[in-house]
Amino acid sequence: MKLVIRADASTTMGTGHVMRCLALAQVWQDQGGKAIFVLANKSSSLENRLISEGIQVVYLLVATGSHDDVNQTVDFAQKFNAQWIVVDGYHFGTKYQKDIKDFGIKLLVFDDYGHAEHYYADLVLNQNISAHKDLYQSREIYTQLLLGTDYVLLRREFWQWQNLQREINPIARKILVTLGGSDPDNVTFKVIQALNRLNRDDLEVIVVIGGSNPHCEILQKLIADSSLVISLQQNVSNMPEVMAWADLAIAAGGATSWELAFMGLPSLVFTIADNQKAIAAELDRQSVIINLGWHKDVTVVQIGSVLQELISDLRKRETMSKKGRELVDGNGARRVVSEMTSMLA
Structure with a gap:
């Protein structure tokens, strides 16, 4: 064949x-x-x-x-x-x-x-x-x-995680940021700014960017000036392991939404393309994600506010994780x- x-x-x-x-x-x-x-x-x-x-x-x-x-x-x-x-x-x-x-x-x-x-x-x-x-x-x-x-x-790297038993921690301290392979509008920068404004010293953050992301140097400087523990990783080949590590994700809509659902990882999702809007809205309606909306319309303050609330909302994250796993097998x-x-x- x-x-x-x-x-x-x-x-x-x-x-x-x-x-x-x-x-x-x-x-x-x-x-x-x-x-x-x-x-x-x-x-x-x-x-x-x-x-x-x-x-x-x-x-x-x-x-x-x-x-x-x-x-x-x-x-x-x-x-x-x-x-x-x-x-x-x-x-x-x-x-x-x-x-x-x-x-x-x-x-x-x-x-x-x-x-x-x-x-x-x-x-x-x-x-x-x-x-x-x-x-x-x-x-x-x-x-x-x-x-x-x-x-x-x-993809194949996800298949071994079908029987993952995710533990939902009372406080979501490990945060994954993944805004797509290219992120032309540098939404990642805005998310890091929001994380910096939380004034928390108990968070660990992994920021994943693709090989075609043109903003690597700018992001490196922002991270170097941050008081948070932030690891910038490019061309990650072990994405399921990173998702399994995280308590919470901030992500772009699209294919990543299905990966996060399969991994049972609660997530805040931006739409960065028109074709993602209906999908994100329905996933939000079914309590699989929190839809932040169109990336250009969301402010740093708004991101921080929603994020701060979800970090502490154990019940909400438990529901999101369960519904995601039920949706994608x-x-x-x-x-x-x-x-x-x-x-x-």
Whole structure:
């Protein structure tokens, strides 16, 4: 079984599309298949991560989402003798899907909010809590839908934590800050400022940033001037261990929300992209997270106030942890690959 994955990452886009596709590729390869990633933008850190998984990486030389993009992607798939193409990105719309299907290759499309006018894919995967079939009324008769958190994709490093028995401490002293792979607006800076304003000497903080974060030096200076114990870590490969260590997280919406839910880690969540708003609102409604709202609208004082309250609210954090664990069981990638392989039979 061979799989071609077409996804992109950048400073503005972040790395979430590629990383959730990696989770799918890991299960595919564990079941004896091979995967190749087709990317538009070169990123040494991402490329090294994929290669370390035994995944081949190739790059496009054309405009993303264009007909030439389709042709090069299909060309790679045909040379690779791939049975499936997976695409993840909002620039892969109706025409892109139809053009791929015209070549007769099975197609899976990741989606988060019904971004295409019409769907030609064999499978549409929307792993979000807000996913519903009404988003996909305009689709081909053969198009099947994989909707909801049963299909949340978690990378291999999370699988061993399925039976985690998290202890919820009376005071949340260990805090994880993770605002995405790139954090172009430097929300991390604002969060550290809020932590500094708490006037507490009993906190330990780990700040995780991605390889494409352009603000590393600024953050290092802010941390050096802080009275708190803050560790700045880049390109972390043991994220589940860091989440298991923490009592509380401050995070960006998106794929990280599912990882935090699976790990039972109570979290305050910013939305940093429009497609995250409905998801964060529903997770807040179900008491899985506290939704801080749009990152540019939240002040340092507001962050500090909500954080100070949650640090001491044991019952609230117990509820958040329990509901998160109930929502995401860690088997989503296996379910998706099972659907894909059954369609090849």
